[in-house]
Amino acid sequence: MLRKYHVSHLQDARKAVELLKLMGDMEGVHSVSLTEDLAVLDIDAEEELIGPIMERTVNLCRRISQDCELSYMFFQTKPKATL
DSSP: EEEEEESSSSOHHHHHHHHHHHHHHTEEEEEEEOOOOOEEEEEEOOOGGGGHHHHHHHHHHHHHHHTOEEOOOEEEOOOOOOO
16 A cells, blocks of 8 residues: 655654664565655555554654654545546
8 A cells, every 4th residue: 555644844864764764674564765855755555554554653753853743645536537
């Protein structure tokens, strides 16, 4: 399951690399990445483990950077056209 999260208050690239490494080592995580501006976190993980993975990620984020916050990015999909 691929999800995107908005990241706030994570300006240090070294801290971002540390977060990505710790997340990548979690059970059920297939891939994880951050945009260059450290504003968007993409995570591909097993659907049934996404809750515990993100709980741990929030705790890691706050431990690495005190004010760091994550919020789920909702995307509106266009309805399919009917013929």
